[in-house]
Amino acid sequence: MLKLVKLLxxxxxxxxxxxxxxxxxxxxxxxxxxxxxDLPNSSKGMCxxxxxxxDNARGIAGIPFKINxxxxxxxxNRSLNSKDTSSxxxxxxxxxxxxxxxxxxKIVAAxxxxxxxxxxxxxxxxxxxxxxxxxxxIWLY
Ligand SMILES: [Zn+2]
Numbered sequence: 001m002l003k004l005v006k007l008l009x010x011x012x013x014x015x016x017x018x019x020x021x022x023x024x025x026x027x028x029x030x031x032x033x034x035x036x037x038d039l040p041n042s043s044k045g046m047c048x049x050x051x052x053x054x055d056n057a058r059g060i061a062g063i064p065f066k067i068n069x070x071x072x073x074x075x076x077n078r079s080l081n082s083k084d085t086s087s088x089x090x091x092x093x094x095x096x097x098x099x100x101x102x103x104x105x106k107i108v109a110a111x112x113x114x115x116x117x118x119x120x121x122x123x124x125x126x127x128x129x130x131x132x133x134x135x136x137x138i139w140l141y
Contacts, residue, residue: 026051028058034070034094042071047092050130053114054094057128061110066097068125087118093129095122 025031034043034051058065072080072088087093098104107126111119118134120127122141 026055028055028065029067033067036071036073036076038076039071039073042073043091045091046071047090047130050092050094053116053130054111054128057107057110057114057116060113061106063103063106065107068095068097070094087129087131087134090131092131093127095125095127097124098126099124 029051031043031046031051032041034046036042054065069080069088070093071091072082072086074084074089077084077086077089082088096107098107104121104126108119108121111126111128116128116130117136118129118131119138120141121138127141
């Protein structure tokens, strides 16, 4: 009888572990939002630290982050005339849609508060990455 109880408990714990393992990792994003458009599920190659940080930043900003571009295959990156050294290929970058100064202020402030130190500001997006092979920088397009 004791053995049966133990077995049932083990089964219950296994189920519990399974549920926790499948729990959504990100609060504000579906992983697929970071897919390279030419390769389904390519967002699996995204850096886990990057995803956690951008998810935190989204929470701090309090406004939606529309991801224009996340992971990029070399082919997709080249089609955008971007260099092969792009942090998007490494899976540690994203471009967040933004076309007005108020949202830009919220997004940039939240990214910095979340720990990002590499930002690129364009008219219609904010690039962010956590590429530790590159220096801290804020640039314009
Ligand atoms: Zn970018």
